Amino acid sequence: QLQLVESGGGLVQPGGSLRLSCTASGFDFEYYEVGWFRQAPEKELEGVATITDTDQKTKYADSVKGRFTISRDNAKNTAYLQMNDLRPEDTAVYHCAADGVVMLEVPDGQYEGWGQGTQVTVSS
Secondary structure (H helix, E strand, O other), rough: OOEEEEEOEEEEOOOOOEEEEEEOOOOOOHHHHEEEEOOOOOOOOOOEEEEEOOOOOOEEEOOOOOOOOEEEEEOOOEEEEEEOOOOHHOOEEEEEEEEEOOOOOOOOOOOEEOOEEEEEEEEE
């Protein structure tokens, strides 16, 4: 059974950093693309970053370029989202997703793997 579990969320002040982790089990993680998506209160789900499987090409939403970095360690079945220079508008529940193809522009793509989410709150 394909399972994704996020961790690393929390409360941080503006300008601070967090690293989210997405740990996978039940499937061959190295052959799946991974994406991070977020949903703020009363807002639609949006794509944050994606990473391909073998060549690890990355793609970012314009709102996080230069501040967030997506990466993966296939040996550990884990993907990461390093978030720097956090802003109040980054406050949201962050979900990771995994599938053969994960597209930043399709946040509600009903991906094969979808985690329960981790809360990130940026506030002073």
